[in-house]
Amino acid sequence: MNTRSTVEDLFRRRTQPVGDGHLDWTGYRNKKGTATLHWNGGTHGALRVAYRIRTGQDPIGYAHATCEHPGCVAPEHAADSAVTPRRGHHTGPINRQPSSSDDQVKTLLREGLNDRQIGRSLRTSPKRVARLRAELELPSFHNRPLTFDDRWDANTEPVDGGHIRWTGRLREGTSPAVHHERRYVSPRRIVFERLHGRAAVGRVLPGCGYGPCVRAEHLEDQPMRDQLAKQYAAIFGEVAA
Ligand SMILES: [Zn+2]
Ligand SMILES: [Zn+2]
Numbered sequence: 001m002n003t004r005s006t007v008e009d010l011f012r013r014r015t016q017p018v019g020d021g022h023l024d025w026t027g028y029r030n031k032k033g034t035a036t037l038h039w040n041g042g043t044h045g046a047l048r049v050a051y052r053i054r055t056g057q058d059p060i061g062y063a064h065a066t067c068e069h070p071g072c073v074a075p076e077h078a079a080d081s082a083v084t085p086r087r088g089h090h091t092g093p094i095n096r097q098p099s100s101s102d103d104q105v106k107t108l109l110r111e112g113l114n115d116r117q118i119g120r121s122l123r124t125s126p127k128r129v130a131r132l133r134a135e136l137e138l139p140s141f142h143n144r145p146l147t148f149d150d151r152w153d154a155n156t157e158p159v160d161g162g163h164i165r166w167t168g169r170l171r172e173g174t175s176p177a178v179h180h181e182r183r184y185v186s187p188r189r190i191v192f193e194r195l196h197g198r199a200a201v202g203r204v205l206p207g208c209g210y211g212p213c214v215r216a217e218h219l220e221d222q223p224m225r226d227q228l229a230k231q232y233a234a235i236f237g238e239v240a241a
Contacts, residue, residue: 007039011049011073021076022069023050035073050078062086100124105132110154110168111179112146148190151178155187156214163208164215176214191216 014027014037025035025046035046047063054075061082065072100122108118109132119126133140138154155168155178166176166187177184188204195216202222206213213219220228 007037007044007049008053010037010039011046011053014046015073018069020069021074022067022072023074023077025071025073033071035071046073047078050075051080054078059083102132105129106136107169109133109136109138110151112151112154113179115140148178148180148187151180152187152191159210159213161208161210162215163206163210163213163218165212166214174211176212188214188219192219192221195219 014025015023016026018024027035027037027046030036036043037046037049038044045063047065048059050073051059051063059080059082061080063078064081064084064086065074065077066079066084067074067077069077104122105118105124105128108121109129113121115126115129115133118124118129130140151168155166155176156164157167159165168187169177169179169184171177171184176187178187178190180187180190186204189200191214192200192204200219200221204219204221206215206218207220207225207228208215208218210218
């Protein structure tokens with residue numbers, strides 16, 4: 001036979017009926033366990049091909065099986081995630097926002113929100129949040145609210161030169177912000193006040209030359225900058241106006 005086989009032909013050769021209309025995949029599965037087939041120089045998801053066999057078109061979202069048979073690739077059971085929510089993804093209303101990314105969840109975890117709060121604010125399952133919490137090796141905080149120090153530890157890292165970089169949330173792309181006493185505040189103001197025993201006046205910025213620095217000893221507020229300017233003036237004469 002020298003007729004060129006189609007991707008659908010290839011699909012059929014790699015499947016095996018197992019009763020109740022389910023179809024097992026006998027072909028290749030990638031590392032994630034997704035049934036795929038190579039055809040005409042490209043890789044095709046078996047469920048996408050199955051969906052196309054049933055509907056004559058490509059799914060808009062992901063192709064997934066609506067049945068309970070593990071690994072089923074039956075065209076009759078193939079659905080489009082953009083049309084039919086995936087199994088196990090039924091926790092929210094149908095018109096919910098697109099699922100939040102792991103990074104979004106992890107950001108809130110590091111900020112110390114509990115699983116239920118994160119689930120509510122990102123419209124995701126608290127179970128998924130708990131799984132990501134375990135990945136980060138963060139303890140569960142149902143009983144104890146996070147302290148500023150917990151948040152500081154989770155959102156900072158030392159940098160060469162004795163600086164400390166903020167790895168957490170930024171306001172307006174540059175200003176470190178930490179969830180503290182039910183609102184977002186500058187972690188710089190908090191560590192500044194702790195070190196100097198007084199509230200900062202004006203903006204608190206690193207004076208060390210490392211822009212993202214949040215190390216208390218490297219921070220200056222407006223009176224400190226004014227004082228430094230005066231000292232320079234005394235040493236070098238009049239400062240430039
Ligand atoms: Zn099935
Ligand atoms: Zn610094």
